[in-house]
Amino acid sequence: MEAHYCLSCGQRLEIRSIGGENRKACPSCSFVFWGNYSIGVGALIMKDEKILLVRRCQDPGKGLWTxxxxxxxxxxxIEKSIVREVLEETGISSRVNGIIALGDLxxxxxxxxxVFLMEYLEGQPQPDKDEVDEAGFFSLNDMESMNVADLTRRLAHIAFQKPSHGLMADSKPMISLPGYGLYRVQCL
Known part of the structure; x- marks a missing residue:
């Protein structure tokens, strides 16, 4: 989405140098359009030496296992987002253990x-038939003959290496803002 008008007062945006960058800003109020961002979450869930994968039935990635x-x-x-997404797509209940990868595009x-390392809690893989048409637990050997997305293949190798929990939720973040979450490296 390209912004042409102020989201606060409706005035046409102009280009101004702010923080050393050309940015769209409102000439009438303090609104600055900082950019267009999308935050995705992914789950790595292991059970019986296999990883949970889904086959996408929509683009992007239609037909790929992810x-x-x-x-x-x-x-x-974000912790609730990934638990919800896994449950919606697969019917699997899970819990966040930590963050083990971060992608930037x-x-x-x-x-x-x-990317979250998740703990399997319960359920049998059942695809939602809306976003995914297949779901199941697969070994690395199984994945060799499957049409697995490149990023998912790399993430699966990370999961099979049995990583630590990575960044874990801090139960007492120092910033006391309602709803604020902090993930950090745990001390050994």
Whole structure:
């Protein structure tokens, strides 16, 4: 989405140098259009030495096997976003253990992808038939004959290496803002 008008007062935006960058800003109020961003979340869930994968039935990635995931909602903590996405796509209940990878794809819509190591809790893989048409647990050997997305293949190798929890949720973040979450490296 390209912004042409102020989202606060409706005035046509102009280009101004702000922080050393040309940015769209409102000549009538303090609104600055900082850019267009998308935050995606992905899950790595292991069970019995296999990883949970889904086959996409929509573009982007139609026909590819990927790890379950999706996009965060505006007022939803990322930890709840990934638990919700996994449940919606696969019927699997899970819990976040930590963040083990972060993807960054700057372009017209700057895409940031947060990959969570998840704990399997319960359920049998059932595709939602809306976003995914197949779901199941697969070994690396199984994946050799499957049409697995390149990023998912790389993430699966990370999961099979049995990583630490990576960045973990801080139960007492120092910043006391309602809803603020912090992930950090845990001390050994």
């Amino acid at each position: 790890n379950p995931g999706g996009y965060i909602e505006q007022y939803e903590p 700057p372009r017209d819509v700057h895409n940031v992808y947060i």
